[in-house]
Amino acid sequence: xxxxxxxxxxxxxxxxxxxxxxxxxxxxxxxxxxxxxxxxxxxxxxxxxxxxxxxxxxxxxxxxxxxxxxxxxxxxxxxxxxxxxxxxxxxxxxxxxxxxxxxxxxxxxxxxxxxxxxxxxxxxxxxxxxxxxxxxxxxxxxxxx
Numbered sequence: 489x490x491x492x493x494x495x496x497x498x499x500x501x502x503x504x505x506x507x508x509x510x511x512x513x514x515x516x517x518x519x520x521x522x523x524x525x526x527x528x529x530x531x532x533x534x535x536x537x538x539x540x541x542x543x544x545x546x547x548x549x550x551x552x553x554x555x556x557x558x559x560x561x562x563x564x565x566x567x568x569x570x571x572x573x574x575x576x577x578x579x580x581x582x583x584x585x586x587x588x589x590x591x592x593x594x595x596x597x598x599x600x601x602x603x604x605x606x607x608x609x610x611x612x613x614x615x616x617x618x619x620x621x622x623x624x625x626x627x628x629x630x631x632x633x
Contacts, residue, residue, distance in 0.1 A: 490572035491565065495558050498575060502551035505544045516541030517591040535591065543589045550582035567625035569617070576614040580607035 508514040512529025516522060522539035525531035531540055557578070558571055565571050584607035587593055593601040 491568060494572045494575035495555055498551045498555040502548040505548040508544045509542060514544045515591050516543035516589045540591060541589045543586050547586050554578045567621050569621050573614045573618045576610050580610040583607045
């Protein structure tokens, strides 16, 4: 069931991130390639009229790219759970990377952001589950032969 839900979640995240951009939350760091947010937005409250990197638009683009990849491989998945775990891994890789350009995130250990640490943990757990399920699936196929 999770394999079936993952693509829809990605589409929802992409649309939600576009809403974040329009709302002026989840903004990026000051950057020459960026947008100035209007008065009244969180971004303007913190950075004023400086141009900020549109990190959430890049995240929305990443979500759509991952969605396209998951839909392409959906019918060729090697085992149940592969699409959902691929979603967790690929989304987390993108989120980890994009967080370097976010200007509204909390920093924690070694100056990493909370979302980056969460992404690392998600990637490790998902890869471990993927290896486990791949081996379990292979063992199940071998028993059928």
